[in-house]
């Protein structure tokens with residue numbers, strides 16, 4: 001099996017979250033200046049890898065069991081892998097095609113047929129990965145229980161950019177392609193968020209594992225991040241979002257925020273025929289609060305235990321919560 005690590009530039013550094021950064025090899029091929037600030041990043045897990053360039057925005061990924069994409073081929077050739085070795089990788093990968101890979105491919109075909117696709121977008125200027133050296137940003141990510149392997153970013157202020165506010169940037173990916181982002185400001189001022197998001201986008205699809213049978217749907221991005229769920233980013237679910245979620249082929253459970261606005265999501269879930277879970281947490285408004293208090297596993301257990309599929313039971317549970325919070 002091709003070991004991509006051997007082809008990376010010698011000058012490189014590793015972050016605690018598992019990203020290896022080095023001078024990107026893509027930019028000059030895409031009409032950008034050559035990278036000298038180590039803005040190319042790769043994350044390798046077993047035989048799988050995913051590459052992001054924070055200079056020209058090029059992305060590519062490889063998954064064992066899938067054919068080698070055009071973008072991955074280009075990247076490999078820029079890294080100096082010869083054509084025969086790329087061919088050998090394709091054959092080796094297809095030898096590992098399993099049922100999950102086949103189902104996943106089928107989902108992709110279905111999405112293409114239904115016109116579900118998102119265009120590539122750029123990150124805000126001067127965005128870079130958050131590492132422990134970033135102090136308060138790193139701290140914020142840990143407080144919100146964001147998994148260490150998620151590529152959270154921040155925008156680094158330069159002299160010409162004095163307007164840049166302190167923010168934690170969450171890249172939106174779809175099929176390992178950058179399709180938007182949101183910046184969560186941590187300076188206490190309004191607005192709390194600015195985003196570049198496309199209609200119908202659901203955050204967290206790329207974080208779903210192939211073999212998971214369930215998927216949790218909630219409103220907030222940090223809620224989704226800390227528990228491995230999906231975020232619809234409003235207290236409603238659009239038809240396009242519903243299609244995307246349904247296409248995953250999982251048991252769907254909506255976990256609303258436990259406040260007046262959040263409960264709108266319950267009505268929509270009933271309409272869609274999806275299960276709802278409103279666990280009896282103490283002093284927790286949402287999943288993120290619960291994960292801070294009970295841990296990820298504890299929270300997951302309470303969510304699964306409180307999962308209701310019957311419309312009547314869901315309505316009852318909603319009434320109890322309305323009483324509690326009013």
Ligand SMILES: [Zn+2]
Nearest residue numbers: 026027053056
């Ligand atoms: Zn590049």
